[in-house]
Amino acid sequence: MKNTKALIPWLVALVALIGGASGLMTSGKVRSFEVEKFMQLPVLEGGRVKPLDSIARNSLLVIRSQQTFRDHDRTVSADEWLLDVMFNPRIANEEPVFVINDPDVLGLLGIKQSAERYFSFATLQPHLEEVEKQADLAHPIDAKQRTRFQSAIVNLYDRVYLYYRLQHSMQLPEFGPLADEIAARNDANAEKRHTEMMQLGLFRALPGAALSDWRNVGEALRDAHAGAPVDRGLTILAQASAAWSAQDPTAFNSATDALLATARPAELAAAAREETFNLAEPFYAGMVLYVIALLILFVSWVYQPKILAQSAYAVLLVALFVHTAGLVSRVILQGRPPVTNLYSSAIFVGWAAVVLGAIMERLYRKGFGTAVAAAAGFASLIIAHHLASDGDTMEMMRAVLDSNFWLATHVVSITIGYSGTFLAGAIAIGWAIRRHVEKTPDPATDKALLGMCYGTVCFAMLFSFVGTVLGGIWADQSWGRFWGWDPKENGALLIVLWNAIILHARWGGYARARGLMAMAIFGNIITSLSWFGVNMLGVGLHSYGFMDKAFWALVAFGSTQLLFIGLALLPPRFWSASGQLAPRTSAPAAT
């Protein structure tokens, strides 16, 4: 009996692992069309070669904020949607992909506000002129000065334009299938049509010797018009287009094989790897697993404490494994250190916090490390998910950032510093909540928590300081000054200063348990402001991470932290276990 019980955490871990990898277990076919295979096709977009699958997912994410959607009781994947957009425009135009929440924008389109938030291109089409007019009025206004309506209309216009470009990347919907376009390459209006496709085409699907030699369909048509033989890839694309619009799986699958045979093996292999990464959705799987770990842990507090706490830890480790696999895949795919933009910083901050939390759980075995690690992992992956809606998360690095050495040292240290500060804050929040829910005082756990929190602040201090100074040195290398009081630099400095204050207050004995915990929670506010807040100012050299949407999210986060600080600061007589504490007032819990 005892032996079987000891197996439970292992079994739970196995189930979690299988669940985490479920994204990879698909047939890759939609109604016997080899859609996944077709979407491996390497194309050049945004300065790098990627599978068409990435274009499909990122575009649908931008347009609908989701990677799949339901239409007439059927789940449509991003891949299938893109095929419709490119080859079957009449069907794609009816699919409800444009999410519109702004009531004024809906009013402009003559749509009454209802539960329906998703609209098709066909619904928008009669109003496109008006949308363009309003967007033109809003465009010259600085992004931060725009009203809610202006931001929403510009955003809608950008999404419609992206859709329009996708739709004109392979063939002109106004003219007809690609095969007709190739046949009519020498007719009177051909040049005009080719130019339109050259300008609108979002990606380049026809490979060349160097990256700059890749061509989009419009460019290949222009070359054919000028007398060059029709590109083989172009002919195959036309076959695929015809097969998809006729819904002929056999023809589509053989066109797919022929098309992939035209790609260079190395590029095809890289694109296939990226598609596998897209399918696995490791960060989504990790997010779910972190929640499960957290739930199991909650249950363990009232039922089967030992087995369930161990199971929660096991699920946490599986989640960490999946998270790590995703992180490592990104590093390999991109050929860059783990943090290259705001999105990847969220993923990395969470990852480092989970690693630290898991180590703490090993050291103290109180279930507490699992709790903060799972919470931190989940929160950071949610944040990352919301940061991903801008499109490609593996975009190319601007010239000044193009230094793997500094990305690997400065940026990684700074983000580990963020992780440490957040983790210390999370431990402190846990401590504060415990004060108000625990039935009997548990000084040993309190002491352990205090030790964890203090140690984490030290750790955060070390990495934020090193990261900040390394940033100074990078700035000295690239901009000619070590320190320029730039907002992002100031944000990093604030974290260092705050951690230094906490440590000195602790060493001087000015902050005891309650003080240390309250200060550690305040560290969360400072770190969140330094991470996201300074980007909202829109000044300074680091504004590549600019974002305007997160303002209210930050305000809400800050308020909850203030609430927790209040909870932490309440004197012992307000604690739930204060009754039991009373007889021992000579030995206060605050150490």
Add this chain to the structure above:
Amino acid sequence: MAAQRKPSVILDVLCSLKLAIVCLSLLMVLVVACTLAQVSLGTNGAVSMFMRSFLVWWKPEGWRTSLPIFPGGALVGMVLAVNLIAAQIRRLAFTLNKAGLWLVHAGLILLVAAEFVSAALQVDSRMPIEEGQTRDFVEWTNNYELSITDPSDANVDDIYSIPDSLLRAGASIPLDGTPIAVRVHAWYRNAEMRRRNPNDPPAMATQGIGTEIDVREAPPVTSEDSRDNPTAVVEFLAGSKSYGTWLASAGLGAPQSFIHEGHTYQIALRPRREYLPYSLTLKKFSHDVYAGTDIPKNFSSLVHLVDKGRGEERDVLIFMNQPLRYAGRTFYQASFGKNDTLSILQVVKNPGWTLPYISCALVTLGLLIHFTLSLQRGQRSRQRLTQEAAKATT
């Protein structure tokens, strides 16, 4: 007795941990204020108001004088440095246990010192250089000069320059080696210029393009993107003979000149130049983008460095994150223009540039030593606790 104790009270305060915490907190407030103020004041304005000042001044609406309302960054930094040194000497025993803290604090003092050194000694300048051009001077970023050039000699131009610090209204400055003297009628750090309307007040200039331009003094600019337009109105005199009053401004394009005894004198107000004992020739400027996008991939300048004094002659590639350090100056790829044929190098002279590197190494090492030692101590005490707990249960 009380009189004897007094100095020790001051000393106690000076090396107290409380003072360190107060200073760190004040610094946090200043950093936040400086960051927020950058939106309205620009980086330079905010930094000089909050960080590089000893006191932060505030002028209430309608008041004539400003009030000091907060200690400035320079004051707090200095107090913090004194506190660090005092505490170091007074409180921290020189033992192995505290070795980490010694290193950390030494590094921090060095870092504060480095910021003072660069505030006092760093000189920022630029070198705009076109492909094929050779340059042997840099232009200061925030200083200007009135230059009078005599190109009569076919081999070398004689250049007489007056730094902007001497350009004060009413000043009379002789050009050494010439019979010419300059009398300054007006000097504006920043000025707005526009074509004169018939009902504008009469122009101060009596010669050249200045007679057609209306000049108004303007407040110095604060934003990073725009620059001052320094402007002077000057009269040239040779003995008792006047060559008229001229408008000289960085905003004027075409050169103006007058002739005295067969010598032509060209007048210009331009960024202050500093000549170098070596020269750079721009062979090629490259601006690469990622294929199919406008995202810049790299900017680089291939320059040819010639230093006859040191006998150096070589090619150097300056690109992002890879500056040229030569003879105390550092040349960075900063900007470009003219259809990618003009490269603008930023040139920085900062004698203290190595200090932060040393400081960083000291603090990092110190923190590592300190935290490793305390981790070991914590481990030992945890082991003791578990042993005691084990004993208690048995």
